[in-house]
Amino acid sequence: MRLPPFVLSSLLAFWIATPLVAQTNVSGNQSGIWDLAGSPYHLVGDVTVPPGASLQIEPGVEIIGQGQYKITVDLGATLTATGTASLPIHFYAQDPLVGWRGLRFQTSSDQSLMQHCIVEHAIGSGAWPDVRGGAVMVFDCSPTFADSEFRFNSSSNANRNGFGGGIGLENSSAVIERCWFHDNEADSGGGIATSEWGTPEIRNNLVTDNSALGNGGGGMYFGARSTPIVEGNIVMRNEAGYWGGGGMNSWTSYIFYFTFPTIRNNLIVFNSSLTDGGGLYLRYDAAVVTNNLIAFNDAQTGGAIYVVNQGFSEPQVSNSILWGNQSAVGANIELYPGLGGSIAIQYSDVEGGWPGVGNIDADPGFRDPLGLDGIAGTDDDDYRLMGFSSCVDAGHNSSLPPSVTTDLAGMPRWVDHPGTPDTGLGGPPTIDLGPFELQVPVLGGPTPGTVNTQNSWSLSGATPNGAAQFAYGLTSGNLPVPGCPSVISGLGQAALFGTTTAGSDGTVAVSAFVPASASGRLIYFQALDVNTCRLSEVRTHVFP
Structure with a gap:
């Protein structure tokens, strides 16, 4: 698997500490500029960017929580925290065991931006709703998060009210792009969680090694009334507990609100669930799942996908590859018994077969699924297709909107391979199955x-x-x-x-x-x- 360029640049850049030449203690209302000359900024109390004000944080600045203190961006206020790949802005706790309380955007300006930031060791605990959001919690606004790293953050309590270990969104159409979420944990949504109204865009992120053992959605969780667009992400090695969904858990309640996630061009691999749905857990949810690779996930049942629904909230799966998933009991695509549940799958490669137009059951022909290190489930695995793959030119062109012009690797999405007969619909060129399009030399x-x-x-x-x-x-x-x-x-x-x-x-x-x-x-x-x-x-x- 080839990691996106952002992983190889800003997100994997090591933080190189520089000798401290200044120190600024901050609390209460703050606006203006936090510049590098005043760094590090010690949070000695809660900080608020007051209504209508703005706070700019310069590249290379460190913000160090001296306890369970938070930064709140208030009504109409703007936070602009824009570092660079070589000089990220670093938010962390003086004592990782004590942590700090992270950032909260509450009806703040949609112009707020966090880019090239590292946020770690934020701890959300206590009662609902304060527990929600580990590193970041967003209410009723839509900031942008880009090219940043969220690591070792948490959101949980004894009642399992935790939500969004990395980022939590409520009533938000925020953009989360080219970020890396790893080693975060929450009751719901170890990496990212969304709920209530809004259409957040979650695209081109790396979501690895997060957990949601209290509830579900090890990588991501989508709650009621949320309509996220989830596109071009690598979701790998995440773990879920009670509610399932090692990769993603979606419970948007389509049957009540007609809301659903759009999940397309993603790599969902080597996730696990202690209960149901190693890859995806879909509950009362009419998710649109297109051109995804859902592979090598495992669960008690429903290693690939677990569905709890009634017929009128039927998930739609197309142009996808479901392969190598494992279940301790039951099938790799499991429908909860007793509710008349169903899932519609077409033009997909499903191991063991599945009824539907254009479906096949054939080895996908991955280029190098073990990678150079010879170990499955590591970052160098290559899931691009070989030229002889039955998944090449086998999809349904109309399943993916024409606005999606590139595949997971950023290459052209519709390419005809001259050596492969078109078995799909709508070409030539006919789209391939999975998130990677075979490129022609x-x-x-x-x-x-x-x-x-x-x-x-x-x-x-x-x-x-x-x-x-x-x-x-x-x-x-x-x-x-x-x-x-x-x-x-x-x-x-x-x-x-x-x-x-x-x-x-x-x-x-x-x-x-x-x-x-x-x-x-x-x-x-x-x-x-x-x-x-x-x-x-x-x-x-x-x-x-």
Whole structure:
């Protein structure tokens, strides 16, 4: 699995402490600028950005809680905490065991922004509603959180009222993007939790190793009347307890409020539940689940998905891969008995099979599910598809809106693989199953394109340091490609004229002498990325 660029830059940057040259104690009403010269800022009491005021925090500033104190951004107030990848703003507790109380946005300005921040060791405890939100709790407003890291935060109490160990949202359409949530815990929503009205956008985040053992939603929890858009996230190694949903738990109560989550282009892998729904737990919820990989999750029952509903709140699953999930008892897709529950699945790869139009039961053909370290469930696992995968060109184009133009890796979403017959609907190009679209290597040449001289051909988008083959044919055709089952070349009477190794950037070139006998003839050319069985488009050329 290739991690998004933000993980490799700002979110994995280590905090490098600098010698303390100043110290500022803060409490009460605060506005203006917290600059680097005054850092670190010690919270010696609760801090409030008062109604209509603004507080700006400069890059590199440290904010250190000296106890269970919080920062509240009040009615119409604005917090702008924008660090940089190399100089993040760091919120943490003087004593991690005591913690601090995190940040609370209460009807604050929607212009509030936290970017390139690290927030850790915030502890939410005590009675409801104060327990809600570990690092951040948002009420009745819609700030933006970007390129930030939320770690080692918690929200829980004896009554299991905790909500959102990393971020909790209520009546909010906040944007949470390119953030990393890890090692947080809450009763509901170890990483992220949403509830009440609003359409928050949760996109391109890494949500790993969080837990919700009190209730459910180890990675994320979506409560009543919430309509989140959950797109392009990696949700991995999270754990849920009593209510289930190791990856995500959605209980938006569609049957009462007609609210539901949209869950698309996500990687939901190696999550676990002590009860139900290792990947997803959907309760009275008409979730729209499109182009997701739900794989290698485990639960007591419903290793992939557990559904508690009635027929008119039926989840809709399409263009997805459900593979390698495990259940101690029951099926990997489990419907709670006695309520007439159901789930609609179409154009998906479901291990063990499932009734529905376009569904298949075939090994997805992941590129390298163990990764370079040979260990499943680690960050280097590669779930992109091989060229021979039955999941290629097998989806339903109308299931994903055209506004979604890229896949989980940021590559074009609709790509036709010339070596694979379209078994889906709506193409070509026909969308692939899962969050990754098979990308086609691009063949260039011949150059200079004349006879009686050496000509060169190039290939870009090949596997770095992998083998590439170049072939020509005198006619078009449909020849099987040796070593690549079910992959069909577009050449007839094909012959190899070059085999070489791509560079570390995935580009490769080959040259060959073109004799005078080729003059005036239409020649067909095609290249193969050997490691992944991906074919280029066929190129034609008439040599003068």
